[in-house]
Amino acid sequence: MASPLSTLCTPALVVDVDKVKKNAQRMIERCEKLGVQLRPHMKTHKTLECADIMTGGSRRCIVVSTLAEACFYADHGFDDILYAYSLPFDKVERCAILSERLELFQVLLDHPDALEQLKKRPLRDGRLWHEAGVQLTGVYAHCGNTYNCKGVQEIQAVAKETTSFTLQFMEKLKAVGITCKSSIGSTPSCSHPVQDMAKLSEVHPGNFVFYDVQQSLIGSCGVEEVAVRVLTRVIGHCPHRNQLLIDCGWTGLSLDGAGKLPTGYAVIEGHPNLKLLSMTQEHGRVEPISGKLDYSMYPLGSLLTLIPYHSCATAMMHPVYHVHSEGILVGKWIPTRGW
Amino acid sequence: MASPLSTLCTPALVVDVDKVKKNAQRMIERCEKLGVQLRPHMKTHKTLECADIMTGGSRRCIVVSTLAEACFYADHGFDDILYAYSLPFDKVERCAILSERLELFQVLLDHPDALEQLKKRPLRDGRLWHEAGVQLTGVYAHCGNTYNCKGVQEIQAVAKETTSFTLQFMEKLKAVGITCKSSIGSTPSCSHPVQDMAKLSEVHPGNFVFYDVQQSLIGSCGVEEVAVRVLTRVIGHCPHRNQLLIDCGWTGLSLDGAGKLPTGYAVIEGHPNLKLLSMTQEHGRVEPISGKLDYSMYPLGSLLTLIPYHSCATAMMHPVYHVHSEGILVGKWIPTRGW
Known part of the structure; x- marks a missing residue:
């Protein structure tokens, strides 16, 4: 199926x-x-x-x-x-x-x-x-x-x-x-x-096999050639801070890319006005680059897609990669770790 | 044995x-x-x-x-x-x-x-x-x-x-x-x-079970109470840059703590004049805070000991922890990973 x-x-x-x-x-x-x-x-x-x-x-x-x-x-x-x-x-x-x-x-x-x-x-x-x-x-x-x-x-x-x-x-x-x-x-x-x-x-x-936002900024590739994403979900609304919480912290993305992008630690695909401001172990804080967040656009449980700044660092954080073709899951890849 | x-x-x-x-x-x-x-x-x-x-x-x-x-x-x-x-x-x-x-x-x-x-x-x-x-x-x-x-x-x-x-x-x-x-x-x-x-x-x-440099700076503990270290070895001499290379990159320490310590990404135990300036995937660049490096003190293969800034982030990077009592290995702990 x-x-x-x-x-x-x-x-x-x-x-x-x-x-x-x-x-x-x-x-x-x-x-x-x-x-x-x-x-x-x-x-x-x-x-x-x-x-x-x-x-x-x-x-x-x-x-x-x-x-x-x-x-x-x-x-x-x-x-x-x-x-x-x-x-x-x-x-x-x-x-x-x-x-x-x-x-x-x-x-x-x-x-x-x-x-x-x-x-x-x-x-x-x-x-x-x-x-x-x-x-x-x-x-x-x-x-x-x-x-x-x-x-x-x-x-x-x-x-x-x-x-x-x-x-x-x-x-x-x-x-x-x-x-x-x-x-x-x-x-x-x-x-x-x-x-x-x-x-x-x-x-x-x-790196070319995955590419990433860093490579697109260097000029090695276009963003459309980047082969990896981190899927994340909205898990909190913080209107008092004009922020969303997502379920991707540094355990899911790494801290690579700090201060390098106007959109924070990653590019949030399809949402150029959103910035991944900071992360704790299991949470990411997302805020608009300008204006007030329209929370109705980001209901709890809704999916967001992060394009990593540095795919080597992001892949390192994951014990399994979910492989898809045109959005349909086709398998899992298990990386080796350690030294 | x-x-x-x-x-x-x-x-x-x-x-x-x-x-x-x-x-x-x-x-x-x-x-x-x-x-x-x-x-x-x-x-x-x-x-x-x-x-x-x-x-x-x-x-x-x-x-x-x-x-x-x-x-x-x-x-x-x-x-x-x-x-x-x-x-x-x-x-x-x-x-x-x-x-x-x-x-x-x-x-x-x-x-x-x-x-x-x-x-x-x-x-x-x-x-x-x-x-x-x-x-x-x-x-x-x-x-x-x-x-x-x-x-x-x-x-x-x-x-x-x-x-x-x-x-x-x-x-x-x-x-x-x-x-x-x-x-x-x-x-x-x-x-x-x-x-x-x-x-x-x-x-x-x-965190208290491990503590870390961050906790010692907050005042939760003394540095002597920090229970974890990353062991690393000198693997390169770069006299043209007044630097050492060590075999610990961000895969071994994480990038947590950037800009927080005068000694860089970690405290190098017993070497208060050394700074872990930056890391790539598998390399760390170490330089003296002041003066010229005396390379005879750091022969290739010699051990250095890093006290992590944030032990949660550092532990996350390791598929196995080596457990010791008074410097003698007594076992391995295998953490769980993923979500």
Whole structure:
């Protein structure tokens, strides 16, 4: 039986699977056209289903932000996993075990001490280890400064600069006889790639599969491409404060985005005059940007839809994502958590 | 074999069980002395083990913030549960089922429409329902404005005012023939109760079992009473920015407390000159409040200990709490999540 979104108890994170597929497909095609390998980042959603969509079902060539994600994906048949985190010294043994289990498991190093840590734990079958030491697979840069951009032009200027720095570094490595891969990331730069990025081996964006209000303000996407929402209900009328209470507090949205939007912590879809002013653990306070609230428009129990400022932070708060196609529920995705 | 805290992978939420027991016991004794029933709130920790400590093992007379908590505790033999949330219209059926299952399950009403919703779903065995309608169990106030206080005197002034308003309201109810219970909450007011609170039926604080930096600033506790920490490790040196990177981002601490402390998002125990300036998903940026960082004091892999600004928000980010006694690990607590 077809259940519409309105049957969900709130707050609920809802994922538009058609938009997810479209966002994923567009990135896959963009990278194919450019001639660069896409290695999508899993940190935004941390689910199997979305990973399948982002890898086109290959279950190969992904980036993760935690070892818990790495193990979760390894346990489910994923391989060629890049743990995009400077080798944490407390997790060398767990990293070594993953390296021994998988065809390819990569870690990041940014300090000579980390190399010493790796050398102390040779791998069982000698994989990755040469007699001379560790094998350098590639050079990884985040391109995170694209998050300070506004508009395609600024994004592409940063993308160009990051690409150029990275390629110059590759040349220097080549001059001393080292040939290896290169990868840059960030959803803004990969949503509007510059031609030079074709000279890189890989790109590793992640947020693009959901996008969010932040990405729309940067210029990575339009608001209509954002694939996630938090459904919430009106649970209180506070005429003495000219406010509504909704059943979404920071446990349902996160506190990310404070002070960034005229509409407060989120965009309330279809209600441009409403502002999510503040949140407690399980309550949100909503007020009009101007004028008096017309409470008859927002009866107790009525639904409101929040577009998150930062979908990575909002998704993190939810133990289950409710997946829909055109407003009809089609499944649930369960993310992995922890480290 | 005794494992010290330093064997944990980080970031990790660690709970000092001795402090938890002490905080719980002190509140139990305070309420006994005052002659008021303690109904502890579970929202801060959401675990069975901590609920047992807070109820002195009775598994009776608790408050919860979500229906997921209510079901979790009901499933484990808890009863006399107050769901401290204005009746959510989408959850009437689930509330009714809990009312039918438990000896006592209470919901809050703050609007006549909510009463109509309840009346539409009579309980199977008639519990709580009279021929005349719904039974009013009591009056509930949060006393949340104590969070704006600084020091015992201000806390007690608010506690006195809230108690006085509540008791006046009880008198008005009595005048029209209604006798029922009364309850106020908040960790600040219950940490420093005023004598008049003895005239209330119940109090319902929750955070006190962990406390946090916020509570110490309000004056509810001393920092030495805070029972939780986030363990984190140094994972990067950034001398060009005079910063350290630590492996605790907002997934390990939450973004609560922004702009509230001279030391940033947390207090870094034993390092009063360090500030947790900002966080990304999995990284924290730490810089000295003044002067140049001496990196030899913070080698890669070394441990730092964060005292959270708001323990409710920090605990929410962790799928498991690591419990210790005097620094030796003694177990894990698994919280419930969702709604």
